[in-house]
Amino acid sequence: MRLLFASSEIYPLAKTGGLADVAASLPAALGRRGVDVRLLMPAYAGVAVAAEAKAVARLGNPFGLGDSLLLEGHHPDSGNKLWLLDHPILFNRAGGPYQDAAGADWPDNDMRFALLAWTAARLCRAESPMAWKPNLLHLNDWQTGLAAAYLRAWGGARPGVVFTIHNMAYQGNFAAERVPQLGFPWSFYTMQGFEFWGRLSCLKAGLVFADKLTTVSPTYAGEIQTPSFGFGMDGVLAGRAKDLSGILNGADYKVWDPAIDPHLPQRYGPDQLVDGKAANKAAVQSDLGLDTNPAAPLLVVISRLSDQKGMDLLLAVMPAVLRSGAQLALLGSGDKGLEDAFSALAAARPGQVAVHIGYSEGLAHRLQAGGDLLLMPSRFEPCGLSQIYALRYGTLPVVHGTGGLADTVVDATFDALLNRTATGFVFDQPTASAFQWCIERAVGFFRSGEHWRPLQRQAMQQDFGWDQAAARYLDLYRSLRPNGAPAKSRRKAHL
Ligand code: ADP
């Protein structure tokens, strides 16, 4: 099985969220199962050096923006072969993968990611400058969605194409005039194609033209077929229901395990839970200027600050939660209004609220280890990785029961406590009052001490490693033949 796995971000080379973690660890798990995997991403500033990549081919100039090169290197952790799309004018910039340093989307994101998609498609074809050709193409999110459309537009032989939805809220919708500029016939710009409310939608291209669709949790797979979660594409998804499945993400426990985590002042496994948590909590409190009080419940948040993540609900409940004596340590960046509001809260409550606006891999790990509770009041959450990591660190998640949050956290109900399945605290409605009540319930458990350690131990024992998910992706790949024809039977489905 020869798999080309294309993503706009891959940890540790470029990361804005969970997609990067998945794009690093899923292909690594597939590689361990014998799949011949190549990764493809753009050569953002610094990436070629980190991946020790060298130019191996010219890719051409499809949109008249100048020549691009293909570089070949390897993933720094898994060692998987990595291809980089090198077009310095489009990708070698100071700033993030999608936005400039001030947080504005790059104005040419359409051309940047159309070129990434075009490259992914090109590498699957006889015209590819490389001898190695995939018989499976796995695309992720809107940034790669047009690859599925290119392969259809060009016709002829092509690999099976899987498109994974990590988030329906980001769609890559651009002006219709791009249709011919990107080399597509107008016949693709219809309701049955990639047209979406008068625009060219890269997400819809993936949804319509890929052979199989997946999303990152079973619950989200159902939710996105409804108007409340489909962001206008629920009808398209319902129409493809037989090709859509939900495969829960995994966690990479080589990166996220408190027993081996190099970022922590003190490492701990389940047997050192009490001392380990105490030491890490004290370190977080003193590093961030919080009162070093072991009895104060420490609530932590590690999150993009966006509407999705329900951060406005967090702001709304903070006055009451702080009155109860809890502390908040928040690491995040995103929406400027939310950044300012959380910074103002920290300034008003020194010693009780610490806010770090920005991105810090090390602090994310230390908060996972030092916190008592991790808050994720997301309005929707395709999977969510932070709560899965929190479980392993014995930091109990407080989550809205949606998407992957519902699939990974078991609420501490009476029954779940009794049969020892509980791992956290779940609330049903994304409202401030439901969230506040849930935090109070969780803090009640923390303060009473009863059940607290067993709950933490139960959380730490959960296994969300990638093996199970990798097996499901393999089954899906095996169900596909080149050109997207379904395999006749499992036994004959050699790829
Ligand atoms: P999403 O992908 O929607 O942002 P996930 O929970 O799937 O949410 O993944 C978030 C990932 O991004 C986790 O690895 C988390 O540690 C990381 N992360 C989020 N915000 C920050 C930040 N400000 N600094 C460091 N890591 C962050």
Ligand code: GLC
């Ligand atoms: C997206 C989703 C998040 C998911 C991640 C990885 O960023 O918002 O829920 O965990 O992708 O699949």
